[in-house]
Amino acid sequence: MTPAQPLGNPAPANGRIPAASARLTPERDFSLYVHVPFCSVRCGYCDFNTYAVDDFGNGVGLAQYADDAVAELDFAHRVMQESGVAVRPMYSVFFGGGTPTKLPAKELVKILQHAISLFGLEEGAEVTTEANPDSVTAEDLKILAQGGFTRVSFGMQSAVPEVLAVLDRTHTPSNVPKVVDWAKEAGLQVSVDLIYGTPGETLDQWRQSLSAAVSYRPDHISAYSLIVEEGTKLWAQIRRGDYSMPDDDLMADMYLAADEILSEAGYSWYEVSNFSSSPETRSKHNLAYWHNQDWWGIGPGAHSHMAGTRWWNVKHPVAYAGRVRENLSPAAAREVLPAQTQDFEKIMLELRILEGLERDYLEKVHGARELDAKLTWLVNQGLIDAESLAEHRRVRLTLRGRLLGDAVTRELLPDTD
Numbered sequence: 001m002t003p004a005q006p007l008g009n010p011a012p013a014n015g016r017i018p019a020a021s022a023r024l025t026p027e028r029d030f031s032l033y034v035h036v037p038f039c040s041v042r043c044g045y046c047d048f049n050t051y052a053v054d055d056f057g058n059g060v061g062l063a064q065y066a067d068d069a070v071a072e073l074d075f076a077h078r079v080m081q082e083s084g085v086a087v088r089p090m091y092s093v094f095f096g097g098g099t100p101t102k103l104p105a106k107e108l109v110k111i112l113q114h115a116i117s118l119f120g121l122e123e124g125a126e127v128t129t130e131a132n133p134d135s136v137t138a139e140d141l142k143i144l145a146q147g148g149f150t151r152v153s154f155g156m157q158s159a160v161p162e163v164l165a166v167l168d169r170t171h172t173p174s175n176v177p178k179v180v181d182w183a184k185e186a187g188l189q190v191s192v193d194l195i196y197g198t199p200g201e202t203l204d205q206w207r208q209s210l211s212a213a214v215s216y217r218p219d220h221i222s223a224y225s226l227i228v229e230e231g232t233k234l235w236a237q238i239r240r241g242d243y244s245m246p247d248d249d250l251m252a253d254m255y256l257a258a259d260e261i262l263s264e265a266g267y268s269w270y271e272v273s274n275f276s277s278s279p280e281t282r283s284k285h286n287l288a289y290w291h292n293q294d295w296w297g298i299g300p301g302a303h304s305h306m307a308g309t310r311w312w313n314v315k316h317p318v319a320y321a322g323r324v325r326e327n328l329s330p331a332a333a334r335e336v337l338p339a340q341t342q343d344f345e346k347i348m349l350e351l352r353i354l355e356g357l358e359r360d361y362l363e364k365v366h367g368a369r370e371l372d373a374k375l376t377w378l379v380n381q382g383l384i385d386a387e388s389l390a391e392h393r394r395v396r397l398t399l400r401g402r403l404l405g406d407a408v409t410r411e412l413l414p415d416t417d
């Protein structure tokens with residue numbers, strides 16, 4: 001989800017990264033995110049920084065976007081060199097949106113190849129683009145694969161027309177198997193995103209979507225619970241009483257159905273909402289985020305992180321284009337993360353992944369005696385796995401723990417008072 005933009009501190013116009021962060025970068029993986037803020041239609045539930053507008057006037061829009069992204073890439077490369085940040089080959093690249101495939105495939109390849117010419121690409125790196133199921137042709141997918149993309153992530157959301165209608169989706173269920181086949185023929189790995197808990201969706205309809213998704217044999221499936229952010233069209237519809245949200249019991253049953261149907265079909269969870277056909281097909285890019293590695297986010301509203309310094313770009317495409325065309329940092333603000341915030345984030349993110357969180361890291365936060373009491377309670381409640389704790393000294397969620405992950409996280413976060 002796109003977090004609401006925090007307040008932060010002023011970001012320098014030259015983009016310079018603080019020396020204390022720059023020093024730490026050689027040891028850390030470096031990834032690239034490219035945000036493409038254009039969509040054909042704005043879905044009622046979506047809170048991402050995206051616009052159903054192709055041309056903002058004054059020479060800003062979809063037609064100029066690749067050049068603006070290339071300008072920010074050049075800026076990023078220069079800032080890294082000038083700040084003493086290690087310029088190193090990219091571990092993963094992710095084009096997200098919005099709908100990146102609103103751009104012609106050749107332009108996505110142009111941005112990617114420019115980034116590779118500046119930074120290089122690690123061997124075996126994952127290069128993903130998101131795509132709506134009705135936004136690509138077989139030819140586009142071939143161009144992407146030939147141009148260096150290795151993976152595509154389709155926003156399937158549901159296989160049920162009524163559910164897709166509540167979500168304002170423009171594609172039909174039959175688009176999905178077609179594009180998945182085209183992507184595989186092009187040699188791309190495939191992921192599909194599903195959403196559960198849409199107003200009015202029944203457990204049976206959700207099971208139907210899961211069964212359809214596994215029948216297409218993608219390499220990876222994400223199953224997200226619907227988040228209704230204030231200010232979205234869906235939020236207003238719910239407030240007006242047009243729709244009502246599912247209750248917690250139904251949401252829990254839906255998560256259990258996902259775990260059951262995906263496991264039976266050979267997909268294993270490796271993060272609470274993410275399942276893959278094998279360890280090799282886990283998303284490297286997402287794992288880099290969850291392990292709090294470094295990434296540069298290109299594009300309006302994109303967030304970046306370098307060893308404890310985080311910044312986020314201005315949200316509007318016109319303001320963004322104005323800055324990058326003047327060789328100025330497009331950052332709206334930034335923050336240098338205090339140690340306690342870094343503890344908070346590590347605990348929140350790593351608890352959600354399969355390998356879990358090191359017990360000894362938590363001991364640093366809570367002290368041995370208090371931590372042992374907390375962990376014993378969590379094991380007795382069936383929320384964390386006793387064997388991982390005893391044998392690997394790692395705090396790993398059980399299935400019940402994944403259902404009640406927020407409660408486990410609250411128990412293990414440092415006290416703030």
Ligand SMILES: C[S@@+](CC[C@H](N)C(=O)[O-])C[C@H]1O[C@@H](n2cnc3c(N)ncnc32)[C@H](O)[C@@H]1O
Nearest residue numbers: 045097098099130131132155193224225226227
């Ligand atoms: C950046 S979005 C968009 C990708 C593409 N534009 C599409 O919609 O097909 C990536 C994924 O986030 C998920 N997502 C977006 N908004 C969500 C929300 N409010 N609640 C839960 N999942 C959401 C959807 O599954 C979506 O496929």
Ligand code: SF4
Nearest residue numbers: 039042043046097098
């Ligand atoms: S197509 Fe994707 S990014 Fe665009 S509005 Fe819909 S969910 Fe959001």
